[in-house]
Amino acid sequence: MSIVLGPNQYGKAEVRLVRVDRDTARHRITDLSITSQLRGDFRATHESGDNTGVVATDTQKNTVYAFARDGVGSPETFLLRLARHFLQEPQISGGRWLAEQYGWERIAADPQPGPGVGHDHAFVRGGAERRTALVHADSAGPTVLAGLRDVTVLKSTGSEFAGFPRDRYTTLPETEDRILATDVSGWWRYEQSFVDTAGPEEYDERFAAVRSILLATFAELHSLALQQTVYAMGRAVLEAYPDIAEIRLSCPNNHHFLVDLDPFGLDNPGEVFFAADRPYGLIEAAVQRSAADDTSAGSGAPAGSGAPAAEHPVWSTIGGFV
Amino acid sequence: MSIVLGPNQYGKAEVRLVRVDRDTARHRITDLSITSQLRGDFRATHESGDNTGVVATDTQKNTVYAFARDGVGSPETFLLRLARHFLQEPQISGGRWLAEQYGWERIAADPQPGPGVGHDHAFVRGGAERRTALVHADSAGPTVLAGLRDVTVLKSTGSEFAGFPRDRYTTLPETEDRILATDVSGWWRYEQSFVDTAGPEEYDERFAAVRSILLATFAELHSLALQQTVYAMGRAVLEAYPDIAEIRLSCPNNHHFLVDLDPFGLDNPGEVFFAADRPYGLIEAAVQRSAADDTSAGSGAPAGSGAPAAEHPVWSTIGGFV
Amino acid sequence: MSIVLGPNQYGKAEVRLVRVDRDTARHRITDLSITSQLRGDFRATHESGDNTGVVATDTQKNTVYAFARDGVGSPETFLLRLARHFLQEPQISGGRWLAEQYGWERIAADPQPGPGVGHDHAFVRGGAERRTALVHADSAGPTVLAGLRDVTVLKSTGSEFAGFPRDRYTTLPETEDRILATDVSGWWRYEQSFVDTAGPEEYDERFAAVRSILLATFAELHSLALQQTVYAMGRAVLEAYPDIAEIRLSCPNNHHFLVDLDPFGLDNPGEVFFAADRPYGLIEAAVQRSAADDTSAGSGAPAGSGAPAAEHPVWSTIGGFV
Amino acid sequence: MSIVLGPNQYGKAEVRLVRVDRDTARHRITDLSITSQLRGDFRATHESGDNTGVVATDTQKNTVYAFARDGVGSPETFLLRLARHFLQEPQISGGRWLAEQYGWERIAADPQPGPGVGHDHAFVRGGAERRTALVHADSAGPTVLAGLRDVTVLKSTGSEFAGFPRDRYTTLPETEDRILATDVSGWWRYEQSFVDTAGPEEYDERFAAVRSILLATFAELHSLALQQTVYAMGRAVLEAYPDIAEIRLSCPNNHHFLVDLDPFGLDNPGEVFFAADRPYGLIEAAVQRSAADDTSAGSGAPAGSGAPAAEHPVWSTIGGFV
Structure with a gap:
C-alpha cells in the first residue's frame, strides 16, 4: 500500500498587529489580524520530523512585526510584501496570506485638538464588520x-x-x-x-x-x-x-x-x-x-x-x- | 435541619424584538434583546411543582411582543410598562427587566428616496456596542x-x-x-x-x-x-x-x-x-x-x-x- | 456638589495557567483561568493618577505564576494563598479571586505506558463545563x-x-x-x-x-x-x-x-x-x-x-x- | 461586457434537530445541526427573481424534520436520504449536506432505573467536540x-x-x-x-x-x-x-x-x-x-x-x- 502526503500548508494564524503612524500629531492606526501559511516541499518534517526547511511559525510572526516597522500601507500590499519575502526560500513554492482589518473612527472632540474632524489620537471601534484581503501564490x-x-x-x-x-x-x-x-x-x-x-x-x-x-x-x-x-x-x-x-x-x-x-x-x-x-x-x-x-x-x-x-x-x- | 428557599427569580431571557415604525415611508427600526424576570412568592412551584401562581415564561415573552404593538419608545419606558403590567399580579412583588439595544444607521443612498440623510428603509448595523437599560422593582x-x-x-x-x-x-x-x-x-x-x-x-x-x-x-x-x-x-x-x-x-x-x-x-x-x-x-x-x-x-x-x-x-x- | 469614589476594584483577569505535575512519569495537569481583583484605599490613583499604592495588575499576574511553582493544589486553596499574600499590603483591605478550571481526561492507550487507566502524559479535554472557585475577602x-x-x-x-x-x-x-x-x-x-x-x-x-x-x-x-x-x-x-x-x-x-x-x-x-x-x-x-x-x-x-x-x-x- | 452567474448554492443552515428514540424505556438521543444546500439551474431567481424552481429553504428545513420521523440512523445515512430526495427535482443537479453531531452521555444513577450503565433518559453533554458528516452530490x-x-x-x-x-x-x-x-x-x-x-x-x-x-x-x-x-x-x-x-x-x-x-x-x-x-x-x-x-x-x-x-x-x- 502506498500512502503519501497530499496538499499541505502551515503557518501562524491571527497575528494581531496594531500599527500607529505617528509622524504627525494626527495619528493613524491600522488594526489587523494576519495569517501566514506556507506551501512547498515539506515532506521531511511530515515523514520524519526533519525540520531543516521549516521556517518556524514563530519566525513568520516575527516577520510580520518586523515588516510593519516600515509601515503597513493597505492590507493587500502588506501581504504581497510578505509573500515576496517568503517565496525567496527555495523550499517554499507558494502560500496564502490573509488579513482581517478592524475599523476605527476618530472620537468626536470639541474643540478639536488638530485640523480635521475628530480627535488626533483617540478612536472608537466602528463595528463588527471587517475588511479582508488575501494573497495566494503558486507557480x-x-x-x-x-x-x-x-x-x-x-x-x-x-x-x-x-x-x-x-x-x-x-x-x-x-x-x-x-x-x-x-x-x-x-x-x-x-x-x-x-x-x-x-x-x-x-x-x-x-x-x-x-x-x-x-x-x-x-x-x-x-x-x-x-x-x-x-x-x-x-x-x-x-x-x-x-x-x-x-x-x-x-x-x-x-x-x-x-x-x-x-x-x-x-x-x-x-x-x-x-x-x-x-x-x-x-x-x-x-x-x-x-x-x-x-x-x-x-x-x-x-x-x-x-x-x-x-x-x-x-x-x-x-x-x-x- | 431547616432548609428554605432563598432569593429567587425566573423569566424569559433574550427575547429578540425588532419593531418597525412605518407610519411614514421613512421607517425607523428598534432592535432589542429583552429579558424579563419576576420575583415574588413562588415557594409552591419550588417545593412541590404547584404552578398556580407561575406566570409562564412563554407568557412573559408574548407580553413583550404584544406590548410592542403600541410602539417601543425608549428601552427604559418600555421596560417600565412591562414592570407595571406584571406587578399587577398579587403574587409578584418585584422583578428585573433588562434590555440591550443594537444600533442601526441608514445606508447612504444617492439620490435619497426621501427627505433626510440616508435611505428610507435600508439600514446597516452600527457596531458591536449596545445600549442597555434595566428596571428593577421591589416594594x-x-x-x-x-x-x-x-x-x-x-x-x-x-x-x-x-x-x-x-x-x-x-x-x-x-x-x-x-x-x-x-x-x-x-x-x-x-x-x-x-x-x-x-x-x-x-x-x-x-x-x-x-x-x-x-x-x-x-x-x-x-x-x-x-x-x-x-x-x-x-x-x-x-x-x-x-x-x-x-x-x-x-x-x-x-x-x-x-x-x-x-x-x-x-x-x-x-x-x-x-x-x-x-x-x-x-x-x-x-x-x-x-x-x-x-x-x-x-x-x-x-x-x-x-x-x-x-x-x-x-x-x-x-x-x-x- | 460633592462627588466621591464609591466601591472599586482592579486586577488582572483570565490569567491562563497550566501546571504540570511531573514528579513521576504519570503527569497530572491543572488548567486554570484566574482573575485577581484587589480592593482598598485607591483614591489617589482614581483622583490624581498617583499610583504609589497600586500593585500593578502585571504584578498580580506574575504572582499567580510564581505561586504555581509550588503547586496549585485545589483552586480554592490556591486562591486562598493569593488572598493571604495580597492582604499583607496595608493599602489592600480586601479582594476577590476567581478561578475557572477546565477538565482533562487521560487518552486511552493500549498498552498503557504506566500503571492506571489511560496514558501517562496525553490528555483530551473533557467538555465545555468548568469547575469554579471564588475567594472573597474583606475585614x-x-x-x-x-x-x-x-x-x-x-x-x-x-x-x-x-x-x-x-x-x-x-x-x-x-x-x-x-x-x-x-x-x-x-x-x-x-x-x-x-x-x-x-x-x-x-x-x-x-x-x-x-x-x-x-x-x-x-x-x-x-x-x-x-x-x-x-x-x-x-x-x-x-x-x-x-x-x-x-x-x-x-x-x-x-x-x-x-x-x-x-x-x-x-x-x-x-x-x-x-x-x-x-x-x-x-x-x-x-x-x-x-x-x-x-x-x-x-x-x-x-x-x-x-x-x-x-x-x-x-x-x-x-x-x-x- | 458579458457578466454571468457562476457557481452558486443555497439552502438552510444549522437546522437544530434533536431526535429521541423511545421505543423502549431506555431512550437514545441524537442531537444534530444540519445544513442543506442545493445546486442546479437557478439562473432565473438570480437574474429576475423568478422563484419557479426554488425549493424554499423553509421547505428544506421541514424536510429535515419530516424525515427524522422515521429515525436518523447515522448522520451520514440521514444526509444521503436527504440528498436522494432533493435530487429528484429536475432543476437540482447537486448539493451539499452537512451535519454536526453533539455527544451526550448517560448520567450515572444509583440504583440504575434500567439495564445497562447510566440513567435511562437523563443525559449530560460530553464536550465541545463534534462529529461531522458531509454528503456532496454532483453529476x-x-x-x-x-x-x-x-x-x-x-x-x-x-x-x-x-x-x-x-x-x-x-x-x-x-x-x-x-x-x-x-x-x-x-x-x-x-x-x-x-x-x-x-x-x-x-x-x-x-x-x-x-x-x-x-x-x-x-x-x-x-x-x-x-x-x-x-x-x-x-x-x-x-x-x-x-x-x-x-x-x-x-x-x-x-x-x-x-x-x-x-x-x-x-x-x-x-x-x-x-x-x-x-x-x-x-x-x-x-x-x-x-x-x-x-x-x-x-x-x-x-x-x-x-x-x-x-x-x-x-x-x-x-x-x-x-
Whole structure:
C-alpha cells in the first residue's frame, strides 16, 4: 500500500498587529489580524520530523512585526510584501496570506485638538464588520483577493418572496412584504492588470467603493428573492470595475418572523418581528465574466462560449464561498 | 435541619424584538434583546411543582411582543410598562427587566428616496456596542438604570503608567507613552425625579449625551492610570447631570504590547504593537454623590457625612459592576 | 456638589495557567483561568493618577505564576494563598479571586505506558463545563465559594409543565411530557468550619460529590417545573453536607419544541424536536439554611425565626445568581 | 461586457434537530445541526427573481424534520436520504449536506432505573467536540465525508521542536521538551465501496474507530514537529482502513509558553505554563493514497505514477482543510 502526503500548508494564524503612524500629531492606526501559511516541499518534517526547511511559525510572526516597522500601507500590499519575502526560500513554492482589518473612527472632540474632524489620537471601534484581503501564490504567481465580512444590513420593506414551488413539505406562505436582513461576506478577485499597478491608496479607495456599491444595491433593489439581491450586488461591482475579474458573496438570510398577535386581539401590519438565530437561509453565488472576457485562468472554457471560465485555483483555498 | 428557599427569580431571557415604525415611508427600526424576570412568592412551584401562581415564561415573552404593538419608545419606558403590567399580579412583588439595544444607521443612498440623510428603509448595523437599560422593582418601587456595553476605544498616545510599587514579583517597566485601550461598559442610575418626568425622548437624548461625555473624557484626559480615566469619565457624567445619582464603570485594559524589534536590528518608537487577548487588566469603579446629596437610599449614611450612601439594592442584581 | 469614589476594584483577569505535575512519569495537569481583583484605599490613583499604592495588575499576574511553582493544589486553596499574600499590603483591605478550571481526561492507550487507566502524559479535554472557585475577602476575613458552570443536561421524559395561570397573553399549551434541558451553573458557600480545616483533597472530593448530587437529582426527580428541579438540586446538596451554608443555582430552560409534523401527514409522539437558541427560560434560586442554623452572617435575622439569614456580602460580588 | 452567474448554492443552515428514540424505556438521543444546500439551474431567481424552481429553504428545513420521523440512523445515512430526495427535482443537479453531531452521555444513577450503565433518559453533554458528516452530490453521484471538529488534546511531554532554519527574523529557541496541544479537526473520504454497503452501524463504528486511532497516535508518537504528528495520525487511519481514500487534518498549535520565573528567583523545570490564545500555529495536511491505488477521481494522474491523484471535487466545497 502506498500512502503519501497530499496538499499541505502551515503557518501562524491571527497575528494581531496594531500599527500607529505617528509622524504627525494626527495619528493613524491600522488594526489587523494576519495569517501566514506556507506551501512547498515539506515532506521531511511530515515523514520524519526533519525540520531543516521549516521556517518556524514563530519566525513568520516575527516577520510580520518586523515588516510593519516600515509601515503597513493597505492590507493587500502588506501581504504581497510578505509573500515576496517568503517565496525567496527555495523550499517554499507558494502560500496564502490573509488579513482581517478592524475599523476605527476618530472620537468626536470639541474643540478639536488638530485640523480635521475628530480627535488626533483617540478612536472608537466602528463595528463588527471587517475588511479582508488575501494573497495566494503558486507557480503562476500571486493572486489578490479583497473582501469584507459580516456587514450586517436590513431592509424593513421592499422585499418579497413568492412563486416558489409547493410540495408535501412546503408550509411557508408567500409574502409580498418582509424584512430582508443579511450579513454580507464576500471576496472579489483583482485582474493582474490592477495588481501590477495598484498601490495602497488604490486598494483602499477600491475597497471603499465596492463596499458602497454593495450597500447601495442592497438598499435600492426591490428584492423578489435574496438570490436576486446577491446577484445584483455582485453584478453592480463587476459593471463598475472592469479590473475586478469576479466576485463571490455569501449571505445568510437572517430571518425576521412577523409575530402572530392575533391570539392577543391585535393585528400586526408589518411592525413587530421576532429575530431568529438558527436556522437561517444561506445564499451563495459567484458573479463572473464570461470566458471571452477573462483570460486569467489558463485552462478555461473556449473563448466566446459565453460560459464562465474554469475555476481560478485561488478559490480552492477559500472553500465554498467564504 | 431547616432548609428554605432563598432569593429567587425566573423569566424569559433574550427575547429578540425588532419593531418597525412605518407610519411614514421613512421607517425607523428598534432592535432589542429583552429579558424579563419576576420575583415574588413562588415557594409552591419550588417545593412541590404547584404552578398556580407561575406566570409562564412563554407568557412573559408574548407580553413583550404584544406590548410592542403600541410602539417601543425608549428601552427604559418600555421596560417600565412591562414592570407595571406584571406587578399587577398579587403574587409578584418585584422583578428585573433588562434590555440591550443594537444600533442601526441608514445606508447612504444617492439620490435619497426621501427627505433626510440616508435611505428610507435600508439600514446597516452600527457596531458591536449596545445600549442597555434595566428596571428593577421591589416594594420600594421601580429603579431605572441606563448603560452601555463594549464601547471599544483606544488612545495611541496620552497615556502613562508609572510610580507603582515594585516588589519581588514586579517586572513591568514604567512607561510614559503607551496605547490605552478598553471596552467601556457601565450603568448609571437615574434619580427618581428624572424617572417621574422623562419620556422616551428624554431617555434617548440623555443616553446619547452620556455616551458623548464618556468618550470625550476618555479622549481628552492625559491618563496616568486607567483608574484615573475611569473615575474622570464617571465624574464628568455626574457633574453634567444632577439627576444621575451614580454611575458604575467596568473597563478592561486591552493590552497593546510594544513589540521588541531589537533582535531584527530595528527600533520601535511606539509604532508596532501586539494586541493581546488574555489576560487583561480589569478596572471597575463606582462614582457616587456623597450621602448629603443623595436621599434616594433609605438606609444610607448620616446626612452630611461626606461618605457614600449605602449601596442601592439595585446593584445586588447586577453583581460586581456589570 | 460633592462627588466621591464609591466601591472599586482592579486586577488582572483570565490569567491562563497550566501546571504540570511531573514528579513521576504519570503527569497530572491543572488548567486554570484566574482573575485577581484587589480592593482598598485607591483614591489617589482614581483622583490624581498617583499610583504609589497600586500593585500593578502585571504584578498580580506574575504572582499567580510564581505561586504555581509550588503547586496549585485545589483552586480554592490556591486562591486562598493569593488572598493571604495580597492582604499583607496595608493599602489592600480586601479582594476577590476567581478561578475557572477546565477538565482533562487521560487518552486511552493500549498498552498503557504506566500503571492506571489511560496514558501517562496525553490528555483530551473533557467538555465545555468548568469547575469554579471564588475567594472573597474583606475585614471579616475570607469566604470561599465553589461552583460549576455550564454543565449541560437533558431529560428526554419525566418532565411536565401544567397548572400555570392563563391570561390574555398566554398561549402555551400544558404538557405532561416534554424534554427538559438546561446548563447548570451555580455557587455554594462553605461554612467557616470547612474552610478552617479543608485541604486540596477535601475541596476536590467535595466538588465531585456536589456535582454528582446535582446530576443525580436532575435525573431522578420527576419534574413538574424547572423551579422544582432547581430547588430539589440545591436542597439535596444542603441535606448531604451540613458544612455547606447555602447554594445558588442559575438554570436556563433550553427549550426543545416538539415539531408539528401534521402538515406532512405525520404524527410526532415525542420524538422530533427543534432545539431553540433564544429566547430561553431562566430559573434562578438560592437554597439556604434558616437563620437559626446559620451563624455566619453577622447581621442576620433573629435566631429561630425560620427566615433566611441576611444576605452574605459575598453575593454582592456575584450579581444576581452567577 | 458579458457578466454571468457562476457557481452558486443555497439552502438552510444549522437546522437544530434533536431526535429521541423511545421505543423502549431506555431512550437514545441524537442531537444534530444540519445544513442543506442545493445546486442546479437557478439562473432565473438570480437574474429576475423568478422563484419557479426554488425549493424554499423553509421547505428544506421541514424536510429535515419530516424525515427524522422515521429515525436518523447515522448522520451520514440521514444526509444521503436527504440528498436522494432533493435530487429528484429536475432543476437540482447537486448539493451539499452537512451535519454536526453533539455527544451526550448517560448520567450515572444509583440504583440504575434500567439495564445497562447510566440513567435511562437523563443525559449530560460530553464536550465541545463534534462529529461531522458531509454528503456532496454532483453529476458523478454522492461522495461521503466523515469527520470531527475541535477534539482538544494535549501532551505534557514527548514533544520537541528543533533543527529549523534560523534567519534574521528567527528568535525561537530550540526545545527538546514542550507541551504539544491542539484541537484536532479533520475530514476523511470513504471509498465508494464503503458507501455502497455501509449502514448506520458501520458509519458509527467507523467514526469511533478513526477517532480512537487519531487520539492514540497523538498520544504515542514522540513528536519532533506538529507536522509529523498530523501526518502520522492521518497515515495511521489510512493504514487501518483501506476503504478510506484520504484524510485531511487541520490542527492549530495551541501554544503553551514556559513562564520565565527567573526574575522571582525560581526555576521552572517544565511545570508552569502560560496558555496563549492568539496567534497560534496552524498545521494542515492531506494524507492520500498514491494514484495507483485510487481510481475514484476520474481525471487523476497516470496510474502507477506514485503521485497523489487529482484533487477530488468534494474538497472545493470545504475550502482549505476544514
